[in-house]
Amino acid sequence: MDPTDRRYTPEHEWVKLEGDVAVVGITHFAQDQLGDVVYVELPKVGERVEAMKPFGVVESVKTASDLFAPIGGTIAEVNGQLESEPQLVNDAPYEGGWMIKIQPDDPAEIDNLLSAEQYADQVAGSP
Amino acid sequence: MAFVPLTSDERQAMLKEVGVGSVADLFVDIPADVRFPHLDVPPPLTELETVAKMSALAAKNQHVGQLACFVGAGYYNHYSPSVVSHLMGRSEFYTSYTPYQPEVSQGTLQYSWEFQSLVCDLFEMDVANSSVYDGASASAEAVLMALRIARRDRVVLDGSVHPEYRSVINSYLDGRGIDIATSEVSLAEEKLRRQPILDLIDEKTACVVIQQPDFFGTIRDLEAVAAKCHETGALLVYVVGDPVSLGLLKTPGGWGADIAVGEGQGLGLPLQFGGPGVGLMTCKQQHLRQLPGRIVGQTTDHDGRRGFVLTLQAREQHIRREKATSNICTSQTLLALGATIYLASMGPAGLKQAAALSHKRARSVADQIKRLSGYRVVNDGPFFNEMIVICPTDGATMRHELAGRGIIGGYPLGREYPGFENGLVLCATERTTNAEIDRLLDGLREIGGGR
Numbered sequence: 001m002d003p004t005d006r007r008y009t010p011e012h013e014w015v016k017l018e019g020d021v022a023v024v025g026i027t028h029f030a031q032d033q034l035g036d037v038v039y040v041e042l043p044k045v046g047e048r049v050e051a052m053k054p055f056g057v058v059e060s061v062k063t064a065s066d067l068f069a070p071i072g073g074t075i076a077e078v079n080g081q082l083e084s085e086p087q088l089v090n091d092a093p094y095e096g097g098w099m100i101k102i103q104p105d106d107p108a109e110i111d112n113l114l115s116a117e118q119y120a121d122q123v124a125g126s127p
Numbered sequence: 128m129a130f131v132p133l134t135s136d137e138r139q140a141m142l143k144e145v146g147v148g149s150v151a152d153l154f155v156d157i158p159a160d161v162r163f164p165h166l167d168v169p170p171p172l173t174e175l176e177t178v179a180k181m182s183a184l185a186a187k188n189q190h191v192g193q194l195a196c197f198v199g200a201g202y203y204n205h206y207s208p209s210v211v212s213h214l215m216g217r218s219e220f221y222t223s224y225t226p227y228q229p230e231v232s233q234g235t236l237q238y239s240w241e242f243q244s245l246v247c248d249l250f251e252m253d254v255a256n257s258s259v260y261d262g263a264s265a266s267a268e269a270v271l272m273a274l275r276i277a278r279r280d281r282v283v284l285d286g287s288v289h290p291e292y293r294s295v296i297n298s299y300l301d302g303r304g305i306d307i308a309t310s311e312v313s314l315a316e317e318k319l320r321r322q323p324i325l326d327l328i329d330e331k332t333a334c335v336v337i338q339q340p341d342f343f344g345t346i347r348d349l350e351a352v353a354a355k356c357h358e359t360g361a362l363l364v365y366v367v368g369d370p371v372s373l374g375l376l377k378t379p380g381g382w383g384a385d386i387a388v389g390e391g392q393g394l395g396l397p398l399q400f401g402g403p404g405v406g407l408m409t410c411k412q413q414h415l416r417q418l419p420g421r422i423v424g425q426t427t428d429h430d431g432r433r434g435f436v437l438t439l440q441a442r443e444q445h446i447r448r449e450k451a452t453s454n455i456c457t458s459q460t461l462l463a464l465g466a467t468i469y470l471a472s473m474g475p476a477g478l479k480q481a482a483a484l485s486h487k488r489a490r491s492v493a494d495q496i497k498r499l500s501g502y503r504v505v506n507d508g509p510f511f512n513e514m515i516v517i518c519p520t521d522g523a524t525m526r527h528e529l530a531g532r533g534i535i536g537g538y539p540l541g542r543e544y545p546g547f548e549n550g551l552v553l554c555a556t557e558r559t560t561n562a563e564i565d566r567l568l569d570g571l572r573e574i575g576g577g578r
Contacts, residue, residue, distance in 0.1 A: 038274070038441075039416055041416065045280065047278075051551040057447075057450065058440040059416075062443075063441065063446060064446055064447045064450065066450070
């Protein structure tokens with residue numbers, strides 16, 4: 001079961017409120033499907049992101065996929081460590097493999113996203 | 128299984144979907160008289176007749192083997208050791224192409240990798256791709272790349288970047304909402320004047336495109352431009368003029384270029400009527416993910432033997448489609464091979480010698496032209512192997528008159544540079560002989576004297 005202290009998107013991102021910023025990463029299922037992550041293209045601090053619009057790209061040995069912002073807001077921080085250690089996304093998707101921190105326009109937006117349980121149901125239903 | 132691309136039912140369904148009655152209706156926007164033009168084609172010829180006719184036509188061509196060549200402007204009549212054309216012409220290479228399962232062709236990948244390594248050495252840059260179409264497309268791809276990296280929407284072009292390259296850059300940027308500022312170059316009191324490019328660079332600028340040696344052959348101090356770029360967060364896109372100049376000159380990497388590109392034709396490849404060429408494209412390590420085109424990497428197989436792969440393919444269109452770094456590029460593998468053989472056979476010492484000789488011949492041309500009445504060399508600094516000559520009459524007429532004397536007499540500037548109607552860019556290379564220079568001077572004297 002994925003951590004219950006956060007919310008999930010149907011596109012396999014997670015988001016967790018830490019104080020007034022929202023931390024975003026991709027799920028264990030997503031990193032497992034991607035295979036070895038070799039590169040993560042992230043936005044710049046201060047850029048605007050919109051809910052369910054791409055904010056970056058994750059690239060693995062197999063493919064490259066868009067990353068979707070779970071909520072709208074302004075980029076407060078990006079995980080610079082991923083530049084030299086992209087494998088953190090595989091090794092610790094819910095911890096060291098986080099990608100961006102968003103200053104949310106409306107923190108309540110998070111409540112509309114999937115719970116860990118709902119996300120698990122979605123993953124179980126996917127082929 | 129029969130392959131039927133389209134049944135008439137499917138065709139009807141599609142026509143209905145787009146709302147037209149017939150396939151012909153799709154072409155109504157094309158004026159009727161040019162839609163199916165009548166072609167006035169002569170009757171067929173036999174093979175023997177065809178060969179005779181085509182040979183007669185081909186004999187009308189004039190080429191640098193017969194004429195004295197004083198034109199450069201992006202394509203240079205440099206010396207090429209015979210080993211280059213000999214090896215390139217071998218059938219193993221001549222039909223080469225990076226195949227769709229590239230790793231089966233280890234030889235192709237190896238020489239592409241050698242090419243990349245040599246281009247990195249030549250430019251003193253961290254990484255190179257396995258080439259793009261030509262210098263112009265490499266320049267335009269470099270600008271697109273800089274826009275992606277900087278995430279800004281202003282581009283500054285130096286007015287002395289090859290006008291055709293600037294034209295291609297403008298085409299690539301058309302419709303993207305990019306603000307393009309081009310520095311002005313003018314001629315006042317017989318002196319070349321440049322609008323200071325530093326004034327155009329600001330915090331919104333994604334990149335500054337400069338060329339060295341520039342389109343007029345001038346070699347400039349780029350330190351201030353590089354510093355201003357890096358201070359404002361803009362990328363320095365460096366277009367190498369004649370690549371042979373790097374035998375003598377400070378490299379793009381040495382000047383602090385972030386992306387460096389150029390046309391590789393000068394590296395031992397034929398002039399071939401102005402193309403195809405081979406686009407050289409390099410960047411700093413940190414921009415590697417945004418570099419378009421194919422990149423060959425060296426690796427080891429499971430037995431630990433050296434091997435080569437196409438690497439970092441997630442940048443490319445067969446993986447990433449609309450998010451690819453480019454959807455309009457491919458490597459010029461055969462010509463990249465030619466440049467590789469050239470660089471390997473010339474070596475650093477040979478390249479330096481070719482560059483020095485080329486420069487020496489150009490100096491000789493300039494020194495003697497300066498002594499002719501009615502002619503001026505107006506470069507605003509040292510030049511490599513090209514120079515701007517202001518003539519007593521317009522450049523196009525000069526070129527025509529010189530052609531009548533068996534001389535390819537430079538590139539007329541009037542079309543792209545208003546105010547330079549009497550300007551010609553002349554070039555000399557290590558192949559230029561003293562006898563050819565004498566012929567040029569005689570021609571200039573005659574044409575100038577008649578005015």
